[in-house]
Amino acid sequence: MAEETTKKDAASAEKAPAPKTEAKAPKAEKTEPAGKPVKAKKGKAKRRTVLEGKVYIQATYNNTIVSITDMNGEVLAWSSAGSNGFKGAKKATPYAAQVSSENAANKAKVYGLEKVHVIVKGVGSGREQSIRGLNIAGLNIESLTDITAIAHNGVRKRRTRRV
Secondary structure: OHHHHHHHHHHHHHHOOOOOOOOOOOOOOOEOOOOOEOOOOOOOOOOOOOOEEEEEEEEOOOOEEEEEEEOOOOEEEEEEOOOOOOOHHHHHOHHHHHHHHHHHHHHHHHHOOOEEEEEEEOOOOOHHHHHHHHHHOOOEEEEEEEOOOOOOOOOOOOOOOOO
8 A cells, every 4th residue: 555655646746847956046135244134225205396386275264274285286285273373263363374374385495386376265364364474485476366165046945835
């Protein structure tokens, strides 16, 4: 019976592909004196320069949010009255809107931003003052667009009830 198993093993070994005996040469890695592999150092990520962008100002009754994007809409910097430490009713003031727009503009200046197209939405008290804040921060305002939603008499009235 032992001979049968050896014959089967020999037959299966003939059918199976022979194992490769060639050993691949190990990849050359940079090593420290201690023999540990060293990762290749990546260069510092180059910060992109954006000369022209868009500023979205959302002025609500309770807060003012300023987002600065490049021309494709990718956000470079943002700020709001609440993120600048204003709480409660002080978030809705024009001064808080000016501080938040100046803060967002200073964050975006790192990218080399110079010219902006301003898009304002909302009816809050910080609309005009946030635009002035952008001007104070040194950004050149190319255009000003208002996209505030306007009521158009709403939905259709309910039908009169017949008894």
